[in-house]
Amino acid sequence: MTSLAPPQTETQPIATGLPPAKGAATLALAALADWLFFGQQLGISVVIFAIALTGAALAANFGQLDHRRLLLAGLIVVAGLLPAVEEVNAISLTIAVLALGIALALTTNPYLDGLAEGAASLLDLFLTGPFRFFRDVVSAFNLPAVTRGFALWLVPLLLSALFVALFVAANPLLEKWISQLNPGNPASYLSVSRTLFWIAALAAVWPFIQVGWRRGFLTMADTIEFPACDTIEPVNAMDFLGAGTILRSLILFNLLFAIQTILDAIYLWGNAALPADITYAAYAHRGAYPLIVTALLAAAFVLVAMRPGGPAEHSRVIRPLVYLWVGQNVLLVISSMLRLDAYVQVYLLTYWRTAAFVWMLLVAVGLVLILARIVLRRSNQWLIQGNLLALTFVVYACALINFAAIIADYNVSHSREAYGKGVNLDMDYLLQLGPQALPAIDRAFQLRYANPVLVSRRNCLVEQQHQQMAAWRSWGFRGWRLQRLLDEREKATAAS
Numbered sequence: 001m002t003s004l005a006p007p008q009t010e011t012q013p014i015a016t017g018l019p020p021a022k023g024a025a026t027l028a029l030a031a032l033a034d035w036l037f038f039g040q041q042l043g044i045s046v047v048i049f050a051i052a053l054t055g056a057a058l059a060a061n062f063g064q065l066d067h068r069r070l071l072l073a074g075l076i077v078v079a080g081l082l083p084a085v086e087e088v089n090a091i092s093l094t095i096a097v098l099a100l101g102i103a104l105a106l107t108t109n110p111y112l113d114g115l116a117e118g119a120a121s122l123l124d125l126f127l128t129g130p131f132r133f134f135r136d137v138v139s140a141f142n143l144p145a146v147t148r149g150f151a152l153w154l155v156p157l158l159l160s161a162l163f164v165a166l167f168v169a170a171n172p173l174l175e176k177w178i179s180q181l182n183p184g185n186p187a188s189y190l191s192v193s194r195t196l197f198w199i200a201a202l203a204a205v206w207p208f209i210q211v212g213w214r215r216g217f218l219t220m221a222d223t224i225e226f227p228a229c230d231t232i233e234p235v236n237a238m239d240f241l242g243a244g245t246i247l248r249s250l251i252l253f254n255l256l257f258a259i260q261t262i263l264d265a266i267y268l269w270g271n272a273a274l275p276a277d278i279t280y281a282a283y284a285h286r287g288a289y290p291l292i293v294t295a296l297l298a299a300a301f302v303l304v305a306m307r308p309g310g311p312a313e314h315s316r317v318i319r320p321l322v323y324l325w326v327g328q329n330v331l332l333v334i335s336s337m338l339r340l341d342a343y344v345q346v347y348l349l350t351y352w353r354t355a356a357f358v359w360m361l362l363v364a365v366g367l368v369l370i371l372a373r374i375v376l377r378r379s380n381q382w383l384i385q386g387n388l389l390a391l392t393f394v395v396y397a398c399a400l401i402n403f404a405a406i407i408a409d410y411n412v413s414h415s416r417e418a419y420g421k422g423v424n425l426d427m428d429y430l431l432q433l434g435p436q437a438l439p440a441i442d443r444a445f446q447l448r449y450a451n452p453v454l455v456s457r458r459n460c461l462v463e464q465q466h467q468q469m470a471a472w473r474s475w476g477f478r479g480w481r482l483q484r485l486l487d488e489r490e491k492a493t494a495a496s
Contacts, residue, residue, distance in 0.1 A: 129207030408440035
C-alpha cells in the first residue's frame, strides 16, 4: 500500500545556535552589501561581494569541507562569475547565484549523491535557508548560550579596550584619527528601506555562513519545524581563562598590536614625515611609558594563558599566536627605547630617563625569558629564577656605573651650546648632580658665560669633594679618581 505521508527528512546542521564569530562575519557581509548595493547600480560590485561571500563561507565552514571537491567548486565559482564580470544583467546574476549555491552544496553537503538531491539542496539553500536566520537568532537568545558567549568574549574585549586606551595615550596619531571619527547623527542613516535591506542581506548571507542541509525533499511542515537545541554546558570560572577565551584574545591582541607596530615601523623606524600638528618629540615622548605598561600587561596575560598544565599550553593554534604576540611586544619595547632615545636627544638626559632605559631593558629581557619558558616548556620557577638573575646582573652593573658623570657629560655634549641644536643647557640640573658632574660643569663654563652665582655653587661642590676625601671613612675609589683629576686641573691652571 502506498503511503501518502511525506518522506522523512534528516537535518545535518554544521553547527547550532548563533556562534559569535559567524554572527560577526554575517554582519560584516551585510555591511559590505550595504556599501556596495544600497542606492547603487549593480556592476562589478556583484563580483566583489560574491568573492567576499565565498571566502567567508570557506573560512566559516573550513572544518566540514569536502576537500576533494574544492577544486571543482572553485572552477564553478570562477565560471559563474565570468558573465557578471562582462556585464551584470538578469542572466549573469542568476548564473552567479546558482554557481555560489552549487559550489557550497558540493563542498559541504554530505547527502549530495545525485541530481535530484542537488536540486533539493539548492531549494533548501535559497528558499528555506534565509528563514533559518530568524530561527537561529531566536534560538540563540537563551541564557546558557548568552552566558557562555559572554564568558568567551568578556576577557578578550575588556583587555582589547584597555590596550586600545594605552595605544591612544601612547600615540598622538591614533588619538588624532579617533578624534576625527565623527559619525554625525546616526538617525540620518536609518530609514525603513535601509532597515529592510539589512534584514534581507543578513537572511540571504546566513545560509552560506551557518550551513545546514536536509536529506530528501522538503514539505512546508519541514520548513517551520525547529530542531531541538543542543544541550549547552553551564559556564564555570575556567571559561574566562579557557582555550577558547585565550584564542580569541590572542587574535584580537595581535591585530591591535600590529597597528601600533606598523605605525612605529613607518614613523619611528622609517622616519616618515608626521602630520604638521604633531612633532617628532611629542610622538616619541608620549609612547615611551604607556607602551611599557602595555608590554607588562601582555606579559602577565601570557603567563596566565600559558600556565603549566593549562588548556592552551599544548595547543598547536595558540602557541604560534603567543610567539607572534610576544615578538610584537619585544618590538614594542624596542620602539619604546627608540622613542625615549629620540626624546632624550632633544631634551637631554635625566636620572629618571636613565632609569627608564634600564627598566625597558629588563622588560625586554623578561619577555624573551617568557618566550624561552614556553618554547622549552620550563616551569614558572625557572622563569622567576631567570628574571631574578637578570635583575641581579643589571643592578650589579648599575652599581659600577657613574650615572651622574654620564648624565652631565651627555647633556653638555648634546646641548645647544655644544651641538648647535636641542635645548639650552640646564646648569641648575648639572649642579644638582653633585661633585661627580664637576668635569662636565667645568666644560660647560667654557661654552657659555658663567655668572658668579653658578661659579659659587660650583666651588661649593669642589669643597664638598675635598671634605669627602679628607675623611678616610668616606673615601671611595670613584671619589679618589675625581679628586686626582681636579688636582691635576688646578696644577695646570696654576702653571699657566
